[in-house]
Amino acid sequence: MSRPHSRLLVVALVLTGLSMRTAVTSIGAVLDDLQRDLHASGTVAGVITALPVVCFAGIGVLTPQLARAVGTHRLLVCSLVLATAGAAARPIGSSALLFIVLSVLALTGGAISNVLLPILVKEHFPDRIGAMTGLYVTALATGATAGAGLTVPVGNAGGSWRVGLGAWAVLSVLAIVPWLPALRTDRTGADPTEPHAPLRLLLRSRTAWALAVFFAGQSIQAYIAFGWFARFFTAHGVSSGTAGAMVALFAAVGIPVSLFAPRVPVRRQRLVILAMCGCNAVAYAGLGFAPVAGGWVWMVLVALGGGTFPIALALIGMRARTAAITAALSAFVQSIGYILAGIGPLLFGALYDATGSWVLPLGVLFGALVATALTAWPSTADRYVDDELAGRSAKLPA
Numbered sequence: 001m002s003r004p005h006s007r008l009l010v011v012a013l014v015l016t017g018l019s020m021r022t023a024v025t026s027i028g029a030v031l032d033d034l035q036r037d038l039h040a041s042g043t044v045a046g047v048i049t050a051l052p053v054v055c056f057a058g059i060g061v062l063t064p065q066l067a068r069a070v071g072t073h074r075l076l077v078c079s080l081v082l083a084t085a086g087a088a089a090r091p092i093g094s095s096a097l098l099f100i101v102l103s104v105l106a107l108t109g110g111a112i113s114n115v116l117l118p119i120l121v122k123e124h125f126p127d128r129i130g131a132m133t134g135l136y137v138t139a140l141a142t143g144a145t146a147g148a149g150l151t152v153p154v155g156n157a158g159g160s161w162r163v164g165l166g167a168w169a170v171l172s173v174l175a176i177v178p179w180l181p182a183l184r185t186d187r188t189g190a191d192p193t194e195p196h197a198p199l200r201l202l203l204r205s206r207t208a209w210a211l212a213v214f215f216a217g218q219s220i221q222a223y224i225a226f227g228w229f230a231r232f233f234t235a236h237g238v239s240s241g242t243a244g245a246m247v248a249l250f251a252a253v254g255i256p257v258s259l260f261a262p263r264v265p266v267r268r269q270r271l272v273i274l275a276m277c278g279c280n281a282v283a284y285a286g287l288g289f290a291p292v293a294g295g296w297v298w299m300v301l302v303a304l305g306g307g308t309f310p311i312a313l314a315l316i317g318m319r320a321r322t323a324a325i326t327a328a329l330s331a332f333v334q335s336i337g338y339i340l341a342g343i344g345p346l347l348f349g350a351l352y353d354a355t356g357s358w359v360l361p362l363g364v365l366f367g368a369l370v371a372t373a374l375t376a377w378p379s380t381a382d383r384y385v386d387d388e389l390a391g392r393s394a395k396l397p398a
Contacts, residue, residue: 005181009124012178013117013132017139018146019080019175020113022168023087023106024052025147030161037161040096048096051103052110053223053342059111061199061335064327067116071186072123072327073179076116080176083109088169091162109172114338115330122317122326129317134262137310141258143171145251202332205388207319210378211312211329215337217372218308220344221280221365225250225302227345232358236291246299253303261307262314266380269315273308273376277369280305284365288358308372312337315379321386329385344368 027034027048035045067075086105093099117136125132147168155164202208226247233243264272283301286294316333320326344364351360 006124008178008181009120010132010135012175012182013121013136014139015171015175015178016076016080016109016113016117017136018143019083019168019171020110020140021144022147022171023083023103023110025144026151026165026168027103029148029151030155030165033161034099034165038094038096038099040099044096044100048100048103050342051100052107053338055104055107055111056114056338057335057342059108060115060338061331063112063115064199064331066112067119067327071183072116072119073182073186075112076120077176077179077183079112080109080172080179083107084169084172084176087172088166091165109175114334115327118313118316118330119323119326122320123323130262130264130314133314133317134259134310137262137313138255138259141251141255145248145255148251149248199328199332199335201389202328202385205385207378207381207383207385207388208329208332210375211315211319212333212336213371214308214315214375214379215312215333216340217368217370217375218306218312219337219341220368221302221372222306222309223341223345224348224365224368225306228348228361229299229302232287233291233295235358238292238295246295249296250299250303250306253300254306257304257307258310262310264311266318266382269311269380270376273311273380274373276305276307277373277376280369281366284362284369288362308376312379319379319383319385321384325384325386325389 031045031049034040034048035042038044040048063075070078082105086102086108090099090102090106093102118133121129121132121136151164151168152161153164154167155161158164158167229250230240230243230247233246234240238246261272261276279301283298283305286298286301291298312333316330317326320329348361348364351364352358
């Protein structure tokens with residue numbers, strides 16, 4: 001790969017990462033205005049906030065087949081085009097139903113990028129999987145933070161929340177450009193001589209299952225943190241402004257963590273993951289016993305523990321030998337992970353509503369943490385999903 005081409009791909013990864021979560025995090029900032037102007041009920045607002053995990057799981061599981069049919073780079077560019085159209089158009093209408101439909105389009109780029117970027121990193125940077133994963137995940141975290149923090153100021157400057165929400169279409173437009181030269185490397189249609197891996201085949205792989213549970217465990221913790229921690233602190237007497245700042249600190253600290261966590265040498269991954277889980281364990285215990293006195297410290301510790309997310313993405317590329325298995329593994333792990341990630345915050349909230357106490361909800365966090373820690377060992381073992389499947393079958397289906 002030539003140096004200019006390599007640099008262009010790095011730019012493409014960064015811009016795509018920046019655009020991957022803005023359609024998600026920008027909604028929360030304007031949800032009250034959106035609900036009022038679209039005359040949306042609380043149930044409809046709940047549907048809108050639940051759409052990301054539904055799209056990430058549903059669209060993600062279809063991504064390997066679509067990529068095989070049209071080409072990986074072409075599919076990514078098409079998804080970014082759809083995401084741009086959805087992000088730009090969804091604030092314009094006055095119908096909640098139309099907003100939901102266009103939100104699905106806006107989320108398409110993130111849903112497909114979730115699955116494709118680990119594949120593209122392995123294809124273009126096979127010797128730098130950790131570094132390149134850290135790069136785009138850091139961009140993802142930066143974009144997510146910007147979406148939450150800048151949507152309202154941009155909307156105020158433009159005179160409406162609709163302007164603030166639609167402005168994020170600019171990022172997905174920019175992300176399209178550096179991928180265009182790579183389109184010529186895609187083949188039209190599937191190569192009948194190239195083996196592929198149906199997702200059902202991965203049901204037989206213990207490593208695939210370990211990675212899926214590992215990814216789900218850390219995702220549950222992250223979605224609960226973003227969705228519930230501000231309310232947790234306000235319920236303990238912290239002002240809403242301070243509670244929001246605490247969650248913002250959690251997001252901000254997560255940015256450098258995302259850059260460096262996937263760069264950890266393979267031989268030290270287990271130790272680092274267990275240290276991150278230890279940070280989370282101390283933070284969750286602190287939330288239970290001293291939520292206000294140590295609140296800022298607990299948020300920093302939770303952010304350090306969140307380094308398991310970029311490591312999980314890097315492991316997808318490290319646990320597969322071929323592009324076909326990487327594609328299937330990425331879809332398998334993330335589809336299961338995001339389904340469970342959507343259930344976690346719902347269970348957290350349901351337990352709080354049922355008991356009026358934070359004890360059982362915090363137990364959900366500890367449960368997800370235990371699942372993450374237990375699956376760290378098999379997820380980081382020096383083996384490949386390809387070899388496990390070959391042990392079950394002499395040949396992958398063509």
